[in-house]
Amino acid sequence: MIDLRSDTVTKPSAGMRRAIAEAEVGDDYLDGDPTTVKLQVKVAGLLGKERALFFPSGTMANQAAIWALSEPGTEMYADYNSHIVDREMAAAAAFAGVQLRPVLGDGPMMDSVALEKAMRHPSPYLPRATLVCLENTHNSAGGLVTPLAGVKAMAQVAWSRDCRVHLDGARLWNACSVTGTAPGEFGAFADTVMVSFSKGLGAPAGAVLAGDEDVMEKANEQRKRLGGVMRQSGILAAGALYGLEHNMGRLAEDHAHAAQFAALVDRAIAATVMPPESNIVMIDLAPGMSAHDVAARAKEAGVLVGVWTPSRIRAIMHLDASTSDVDHAGRVVLAALDESWRALGDTSEWPTVPGIR
Secondary structure, eight states: OEEOSOGGGOOOOHHHHHHHHTOOOOOTTTTOOHHHHHHHHHHHHHHTOSEEEEESOHHHHHHHHHHHHSOTTOEEEEETTOHHHHSSTTHIIIIIOOEEEEEOOSSSSOOHHHHHHHSOOOOTTSOOEEEEEEESSBTTTTSBOOOHHHHHHHHHHHHHTTOEEEEEETTHHHHHHHHOOOHHHHHTTOSEEEEESSSTTOOSSOEEEEEOHHHHHHHHHHHHHTTOOOSSTHHHHHHHHHHHHHTGGGHHHHHHHHHHHHHHHTTOTTEEEOOOSSSEEEEEEOTTOOHHHHHHHHHHTTEEOEEEETTEEEEEOOTTSOHHHHHHHHHHHHHHHHHHHHTTOOOTTSOOOTTOO
């Protein structure tokens, strides 16, 4: 089975398993786990921040940042389809008491123009904003990359309104690979940055949140509340360190595989493929087609893809999918799409959909 549902499905390589087995560990809560400390210092340096903290997951790190940067009874701005808005179970409201105000731009994701337009004017009748959250790469937008100039422009809008900035960089490593921008250059335009290791870097778990000392002290309070301070966490941190040291340079391979897969699938009769910028491929189906049906047909032929919405399929390239795997998977998904379309019967009366042949 070729699994393209997510880049989180990767298994630790033999080298990563050795690094995990040989990791020097200690009680991180009592004394500081030496391998976890090494990871935190390394990532803080990469992102240009004073301090970094290791978390079990990116979602927990995001929520610790929101709690540390925002104020209860205020609101925060984020892209309408961002992970923080769509896929973190309203945690910002539950934990930080902050109201989410989604921003819907004219393009596929939020930019500085949309953000500035969405921001409320000061008024005694309206909630005050304290935080803006960015996401790079943008998952729901098909792994699109916001270049440094775009991140800078949104940060400047936020800071001009006395809002702090958090960057959800679950796939920031991919954005760096695509643009050639160093992580610290992106980090300069955010008060806190979260980066993940369980996606393109192939680690089994873990994320790091980085920021200045005072903010990270507050974030550490929330990390403890949420149960994110672990004991011998170096077992996990070792996998993250290995990913940083050995898998960063190969992310461009995943991006090339995404382009390869997209080119194959884009030959489908009744589907439109979003041109990928990184390792994510989104496939939009013609009216009447079912993403669940297409995914089921692909699974029958040995390929797993994700159902993102009832009419959209997502496939993500990763280090466990070889060039030949991607070629085979693309042909399988192409066949599944065409079979699903033909199964609808007479399609001569269907309306023409732009971009769909």
